[in-house]
Amino acid sequence: MSFEWxxxxxxxxxxxxxxxxxxxxxxxxxxxxxxxSYCRHHKLYTLDIMExxxxxxxxxxxxxxxxxxxxxxxxxxELRKKGNLEWLDKNKTRCLVMWRRPEEWGKLIYQWVSxxxxxxxxxxxxxxxxxxxxxxxxxxGLEDWMLIRSLQALQMDGKAEVISMxxxxxxxxx
Amino acid sequence: xxxxxxxxxxxxxLYDGEDKAKLDVGIxxxxxxxxxxxxxxxxxxxxxxxxxxxxYFEEQAAxxxxxxxxxxxxxxxxxxxxxxxxQQSKFSYFKLSFKxxxxxxxxxxxTEELSQKRWESTxxxxxxxxxxxxxxxxxHRTDNLLYYTLLCYTLLSxxxLSxxxLSxxxLCYTLLSxTIRFKSYLLSMGIANPVTRETHGSGTHYxxxxxKQLGDILLAPLExxxxxxxxxxxxxxxxxxxxxxxxxxxxxxxxxxxFESLKLPLRLRIFxxxxxxxxxQSHSEEEMISSALDNVTDKxxxxxxxxxxxxxxxxxxxxxxLLLAEKMGHLCRDDSVEGLRFYxxxxxxxx
Numbered sequence: 416m417s418f419e420w421x422x423x424x425x426x427x428x429x430x431x432x433x434x435x436x437x438x439x440x441x442x443x444x445x446x447x448x449x450x451x452s453y454c455r456h457h458k459l460y461t462l463d464i465m466e467x468x469x470x471x472x473x474x475x476x477x478x479x480x481x482x483x484x485x486x487x488x489x490x491x492x493e494l495r496k497k498g499n500l501e502w503l504d505k506n507k508t509r510c511l512v513m514w515r516r517p518e519e520w521g522k523l524i525y526q527w528v529s530x531x532x533x534x535x536x537x538x539x540x541x542x543x544x545x546x547x548x549x550x551x552x553x554x555x556g557l558e559d560w561m562l563i564r565s566l567q568a569l570q571m572d573g574k575a576e577v578i579s580m581x582x583x584x585x586x587x588x589x
Numbered sequence: 590x591x592x593x594x595x596x597x598x599x600x601x602x603l604y605d606g607e608d609k610a611k612l613d614v615g616i617x618x619x620x621x622x623x624x625x626x627x628x629x630x631x632x633x634x635x636x637x638x639x640x641x642x643x644x645y646f647e648e649q650a651a652x653x654x655x656x657x658x659x660x661x662x663x664x665x666x667x668x669x670x671x672x673x674x675x676q677q678s679k680f681s682y683f684k685l686s687f688k689x690x691x692x693x694x695x696x697x698x699x700t701e702e703l704s705q706k707r708w709e710s711t712x713x714x715x716x717x718x719x720x721x722x723x724x725x726x727x728x729h730r731t732d733n734l735l736y737y738t739l740l741c742y743t744l745l746s747x748x749x750l751s752x753x754x755l756s757x758x759x760l761c762y763t764l765l766s767x768t769i770r771f772k773s774y775l776l777s778m779g780i781a782n783p784v785t786r787e788t789h790g791s792g793t794h795y796x797x798x799x800x801k802q803l804g805d806i807l808l809a810p811l812e813x814x815x816x817x818x819x820x821x822x823x824x825x826x827x828x829x830x831x832x833x834x835x836x837x838x839x840x841x842x843x844x845x846x847x848f849e850s851l852k853l854p855l856r857l858r859i860f861x862x863x864x865x866x867x868x869x870q871s872h873s874e875e876e877m878i879s880s881a882l883d884n885v886t887d888k889x890x891x892x893x894x895x896x897x898x899x900x901x902x903x904x905x906x907x908x909x910x911l912l913l914a915e916k917m918g919h920l921c922r923d924d925s926v927e928g929l930r931f932y933x934x935x936x937x938x939x940x
């Protein structure tokens with residue numbers, strides 16, 4: 416299934432940061448949703464800002480428009496405020512994109528666990544993210560850092576406990 | 590190079606040697622060829638001295654109750670001297686007394702002219718235009734042009750000739766350009782008695798009167814231009830119409846600021862970018878914005894230049910309209926290497 420671009424993507428002003436405050440808010444909201452859905456479609460978890468600038472999202476070759484670095488940073492900052500992005504370094508060159516926030520992932524995982532009657536069972540992280548049982552689930556292939564965060568979020572709610580095991584980590588659901 | 594005006598200074602009294610001349614305060618003009626003193630009110634009363642006539646001159650500093658002066662020593666006047674207000678004098682010098690200052694700069698320019706002797710390199714082609722004879726000349730020229738233009742109109746209206754004229758681009762162009770010049774001459778003749786500081790004093794009263802006069806003369810040109818003119822354009826137009834009595838930019842702005850309090854149908858408007866325009870009061874903002882939006886929607890997108898062509902406005906003003914519509918959220922921009930282009934604000938309407 417190919418990625419479906421929003422209408423704004425073919426609208427040249429989309430690639431110019433709008434000076435009108437109201438217009439800019441709507442523009443940024445559209446950029447945030449495009450960035451997240453693009454990452455989700457391609458299962459991207461980390462972005463390098465230099466690479467991002469050249470990626471089709473921010474560089475639409477057909478209409479010869481490019482979002483400036485300054486504008487990309489503003490979009491990313493907007494995403495960070497909404498809790499969908501975290502910088503990996505102080506210089507803001509790499510970031511984690513969370514098109515689903517840890518709590519949301521946690522919820523998904525817990526739903527799957529309880530649906531399959533596996534509450535009170537212990538899983539290794541590998542089993543959860545890469546095991547055969549979860550192949551059809553959205554969280555299949557989730558990167559480790561994200562998985563741990565999601566489980567930690569569940570732990571905060573008292574629904575799981577991350578435990579250390581011989582070869583890495585495991586989790587028990589309640 | 591012909592004779593040109595170097596500097597002029599108002600508020601100068603003449604001394605015939607040591608005696609106060611029996612003349613009023615006047616204006617002193619320095620050209621590349623002559624030194625001219627002219628009565629402020631009676632422009633016919635005028636004294637001109639060729640610079641070649643000057644032997645030397647000196648400054649006389651101001652004292653308590655005394656204005657600074659420049660003393661000018663002259664050769665004996667030539668026998669063929671034209672008659673003037675002062676036929677003869679027992680002194681070989683006269684003094685310029687600067688009541689409203691300006692003597693330092695005037696002295697400097699006079700020194701410059703006398704050392705450069707520009708009058709030697711170029712013959713004096715014509716007397717410096719004093720108000721009276723420039724008016725006469727101007728009117729003469731205008732009459733000729735009026736005659737010529739009316740002739741053209743008569744030609745145009747005759748049916749036999751019109752097809753011949755219209756098929757000849759050169760003739761068409763001549764007709765067109767003469768019509769434009771005709772218009773500009775009509776404007777030049779516009780202000781018969783301009784409001785000046787000399788007629789209305791300085792300060793608020795002057796600006797009030799000036800604002801009223803501006804209100805009268807700007808209505809027609811504003812209507813012709815779609816209700817809005819850049820202040821620079823107004824400045825040129827007004828000063829062309831005033832002829833000799835040029836208006837300073839500050840006076841123009843100050844007078845325009847009074848439009849509102851005088852309840853005149855004009856307004857001075859300052860855009861966010863700092864561009865100042867004079868507009869008709871009836872010229873509503875909403876209309877301007879909706880016309881910008883309509884045009885942009887119609888064409889898909891527009892640059893300021895394209896919009897200017899559509900409206901027949903200046904690029905500066907059409908850009909202001911687009912920016913205004915953008916500010917109100919009706920348009921948005923695409924700023925690329927190809928330039929600044931405005932689009933309907935789909936972010937608002939399609940979201």
